[in-house]
Amino acid sequence: MSRTPNSLTSDIRARLPERLPQRLGVAVSGGGDSVALMHLLAEIAADEGAELYAATVDHGLRPEAAEEAQIVARQAADLALKHDILKWQGWDGSGNLQDQARRARYALLAQWAHANSIPAIALGHTADDQAETVLMRLARSAGVTGLAAMPNSHVREGVTILRPMLGTTRHSLRDYLSDKGLNWIEDPSNQDKRFDRIKARKALADLSPLGVTPETLSRVASNLAQAREALDLFTQESARKVAVAIDGDVCVDRAAFQTLPAEIKRRLLIGILRWISGPGYPPRQSAVDQAVEALDNGEAGSLSGCLLVPQAANTWICREFQAVANLKARPAARWDERWILSGPGIDGFEIRALGEAGLASVPDWRATGRPRLVLQSSPAIWHGDELQAAPLAGFPNGCSAELAPEWSEFYASFLSH
Structure with missing residues (x-):
């Protein structure tokens, strides 16, 4: 009927x-x-x-x-x-x-x-x-x-x-x-x-x-969607305990991460990767499991255009330089789909990744407390081959780098998929 x-x-x-x-x-x-x-x-x-x-x-x-x-x-x-x-x-x-x-x-x-x-x-x-x-x-x-x-x-x-x-x-x-x-x-x-x-x-x-x-x-x-919502909420609560977002990257407390159930570890890592690199198909479970193991053991790794960078008791998760090495944008336009850089007198300049060459022009980058590999993939303002500003690396030179307004707040992003 x-x-x-x-x-x-x-x-x-x-x-x-x-x-x-x-x-x-x-x-x-x-x-x-x-x-x-x-x-x-x-x-x-x-x-x-x-x-x-x-x-x-x-x-x-x-x-x-x-x-x-x-x-x-x-x-x-x-x-x-x-x-x-x-x-x-x-x-x-x-x-x-x-x-x-x-x-x-x-x-x-x-x-x-x-x-x-x-x-x-x-x-x-x-x-x-x-x-x-x-x-x-x-x-x-x-x-x-x-x-x-x-x-x-x-x-x-x-x-x-x-x-x-x-x-x-x-x-x-x-x-x-x-x-x-x-x-x-x-x-x-x-x-x-x-x-x-x-x-x-x-x-x-x-x-x-x-x-x-x-x-x-x-x-x-529909029943599994309700289970997924419960797991997402648990993952969000876990993220508040083990991870913190700093200037578009995420720093994970490894000891706290190691105490989480395996499923929550996977969900937390996938959520972090999505927040950094943007939406898309999730990586294969085998690749996620390998990255979780690397994070547990304090080892370096790469996945979905992101890097795992160990530092003392923490692991930073950031954009991989090779994923953004060829990206270019004009000031006030989005770079890597999420960053907007602005400042006086930069019309006609170009937004590109800082890279190793740019980092060499920022002598005080260590004062940020962030690893070298994390800063290499951060957005910078260039005039030809001359670095003008690297706001996230401790060289703002009157400029700023902000996440796009519609980019999800880190912890809220775990409930938005």
């Missing part, structure tokens, strides 16, 4: 913020899930006095994509919604296409949201998508965090991503669209058995007689 439209609307509304933002975005590919979400959200937004904006990302990877985006535009117009088509032109033919397309999609949607003062965007992921994600991660021996799969909401690039249909099945949405006489586009990649997600979809159908359904796996993911 399919759910009634009122039931679907209630289920989706229950997974949205208690108070809708004045402006809410919805990403619509043209597939059945996102088209249904657009119609259901249009009803909810109208009832609550919110403005709904729709966007379609055209990856330009199929000849039909441009026309499909226009079809969505017409559907949005029928609902009197403002709609924009966001075109991706950034793929150079290298790397994992699906991964790059996914990253580009989120980046384009975030840019669109910021440009239109939209604080939150709803995506059309369903209970089926959640269940398929659980199966794929199970195949990779994922732990609690991986099997918790997709969260109902999280913040990405300053925009809240909402997934209000994680408790709703694809079948019920198709029934809803059919009952309303609405059309949707079938993506041919949904039949391509080369993709892991399509293999997981078939496996899920085969497991249905055992009671392993999208609804049950979605509930499993």
Whole structure:
């Protein structure tokens, strides 16, 4: 039996913020899930006095994509919604296409949201998508965090991503669209058995007689998400006891770190790496375990573009110089995505890593108490080959280095993933 439209609307509304933002975005590919979400959200937004904006990302990877985006535009117009088509032109033919397309999609949607003062965007992921994600991660021996799969909401690039249909099945949405006489586009990649997600979809159908359904796996993911939240809170409390953030780097008390449970050690280290180097896929568990062991033993190490630098009873975790050696930015622009340097008379100068050559020009760097390797990757102001300022290395010369305003506070970052 399919759910009634009122039931679907209630289920989706229950997974949205208690108070809708004045402006809410919805990403619509043209597939059945996102088209249904657009119609259901249009009803909810109208009832609550919110403005709904729709966007379609055209990856330009199929000849039909441009026309499909226009079809969505017409559907949005029928609902009197403002709609924009966001075109991706950034793929150079290298790397994992699906991964790059996914990253580009989120980046384009975030840019669109910021440009239109939209604080939150709803995506059309369903209970089926959640269940398929659980199966794929199970195949990779994922732990609690991986099997918790997709969260109902999280913040990405300053925009809240909402997934209000994680408790709703694809079948019920198709029934809803059919009952309303609405059309949707079938993506041919949904039949391509080369993709892991399509293999997981078939496996899920085969497991249905055992009671392993999208609804049950979605509930499993929800249960594990609660466990993940508890572990995140414990990790945050542990971070307050064993680690301190100093000028964008983190200093860990090794003796205190050694007393933590193994799972919390791993989570704490991954959280520190993410805070320093930015979001992205977490490193492989084997690499994390090796880094945890190095930290325990007071040994040097590297992981995710960061270094472990032992110093007496502590270990510093900082950016690896090689990860930022070629990064350049103008004053007041972000360097390494998180640093903003400013000061008088530096227009036309360049922000680069301090490096060994720059450090040699700062005779008092030891007074900072920070190891050489930590300071080498810190941001500095250069005029050609001449160092003008290195605020974090004890040579401010009237300049300052600040973390970008939206960069998470260190301890708060453990609850933001």
